[in-house]
Amino acid sequence: MLDSRTIEIIKSTVPVLEVHGETITRTFYETMFRNHPELLNVFNHANQRQGKQPTALANAVYAAAANIDALERILPVVHGIAQKHRALGILPEHYPIVGENLLAAIKTVLGEAATDEIIEAWSKAYGVIADVFISVEAGMYEQTEQQPGGWRGFRRFVVDRKVQETAEVTSFYLLPEDGNAIASYEPGQYITIRVKPEGQEFTHLRHYSLSTAPGAGYYRITVKREDAGGDRPAGIVSTYLHQHVQEGDIIELSAPAGDFTLNQNLSTPVTLIGGGVGLTPLVSMLETLLQHSDREIVYIHAARSKEHHILKEHVAKLAANNSSRLKCYTVYESAADSERCDKSGYIDASWLSQVAPLESDFYFCGPVPFMRAINQALHSLNVPEANIHYEFFGPAGSLGSPSGSSPSSSSEE
Incomplete structure (x- = not known):
């Protein structure tokens, strides 16, 4: 005291x-x-x-x-x-x-x-x-x-599969090297990778959201390669994973963590809004909802263009198999793709109010300007603070919202 x-x-x-x-x-x-x-x-x-x-x-x-x-x-x-x-x-x-x-x-x-x-x-x-x-x-x-399948510190995992999703996004399917059980997790959580790329003096740790529902027997992360641009250098870990880590290679993980998680104890509708690779924790939530609840779901994905649409076929298949309660919408920034999406340009409050029940629990993740726009739109529609949930990729920051909203953070590069 x-x-x-x-x-x-x-x-x-x-x-x-x-x-x-x-x-x-x-x-x-x-x-x-x-x-x-x-x-x-x-x-x-x-x-x-x-x-x-x-x-x-x-x-x-x-x-x-x-x-x-x-x-x-x-x-x-x-x-x-x-x-x-x-x-x-x-x-x-x-x-x-x-x-x-x-x-x-x-x-x-x-x-x-x-x-x-x-x-x-x-x-x-x-x-x-x-x-x-x-x-x-x-x-x-x-x-x-x-916990069952849990561990302390870092554990060795084998890259079982490496699947290219778009030109700059790849999914990695990870299995424990020892063949034993792995810890479950809450949809929305992340794992932490520890690597030491050749030529680097220090090890590098990064958090990556798990992009599939728990219970699959493996962990999946979906990683965007961060290329150099302007004054920003290329992402050390994301570049290493894309260019150097192959199927059969070993990487070290700490057990799942994070507090940006789906509340599974409610019956209200859920609206999931992802910008770019920010969809990763939301896909885990989407799959979990479809497997374990009968809640109404709206899934919105915003991307620069059709070529940048991550996990497009996977989500389309989920929508086709669950058409009675899952509605999916796509927003492409590129006007050239306007005929291939539900909205071209950006998500705004007027459009959001037409496609998503305002009594939803809203979960969103993506670049900070994207999240700021979504947050402002939700507040302009008088969505209660308790129904607004978002996550930063990186240290927790501010979207300029009133106190009481619930930011979380992970660190994807």
């Missing part, structure tokens, strides 16, 4: 964090990786370069400071971050390293304004926050290992 004076000091720093939070977290990562380069084996280098990880951490630190007197308010955020930590293999011994370098970054950025009293208060607060994470993650590690 924190004393009242410490709580008072931490809350007094909230306005400072609003102004300097990202500078502090950026300095923190630079300092930590300089002092502990071995941690580059865990963190996503691309998210560091693009500034996504410092922003996400700044938001988490700000939330913790603002709610330091009632940390239970941010338990959903803690749980989502802890899911990623468990998937990456973050352990209790990592927390003192983070705390030491975070306090050093606060001192560096704020200078004389970071008095001894403020640093001491933040040291105490960080200890309490770290204990919360360690406790939550310990439970996750135990549950993951003890």
Whole structure:
């Protein structure tokens, strides 16, 4: 427990964090990786370069400071971050390293304004926050290992099949090398791959959504190759998977994780909206709904063009076999494909209200501008916050929605 004076000091720093939070977290990562380069084996280098990880951490630190007197308010955020930590293999011994370098970054950025009293208060607060994470993650590690087919850490899987879906998207079917059972998962969750491409100094870890319903006896991920463009370098892991990993090769996985999951305890309609490769967790949800419920389903896929339409034939077959309760719609950005889709251009509120029951539970995933547009459309249609669910591919960010919506995050590259 924190004393009242410490709580008072931490809350007094909230306005400072609003102004300097990202500078502090950026300095923190630079300092930590300089002092502990071995941690580059865990963190996503691309998210560091693009500034996504410092922003996400700044938001988490700000939330913790603002709610330091009632940390239970941010338990959903803690749980989502802890899911990623468990998937990456973050352990209790990592927390003192983070705390030491975070306090050093606060001192560096704020200078004389970071008095001894403020640093001491933040040291105490960080200890309490770290204990919360360690406790939550310990439970996750135990549950993951003890579940049927579960394991701790990373396990070797064989690439059983490699199927090209489009020119830039490939599905990988993964079986355990030891031939034993594999852990089940909630539709919408992801697995984490650990690879060390030739010529790379560090191992690289990436989260990839599982793109099929649980219970198949294998894991399937559907990966877009991220090519270089503008100032953006090619994706290290996605390029490696596409160009170098072949059928029969071994890759390492941690057990499924993530809190962007389908609520299977409802009877209301479900609307699934995917942009590009963002369809992956939604296809898992779609297959699960068709197998285990009688709920009305609307499935909407937005793609640049017909050539970029992922899993087109697979979803069309599902629709043909379940026409009484599954309605599928396609939106192509390219006007040249207007005769091959249900709408050309972009999804908007007017069109969405015509094809999807507004009492639906809405799940959506895709590029951030796409998700921002969907989120704004749903709010303009007065869809309740409780019915809006979305996931970021990467550190959790903001769609500019009112507080209360439920973003999750994975890290696909």
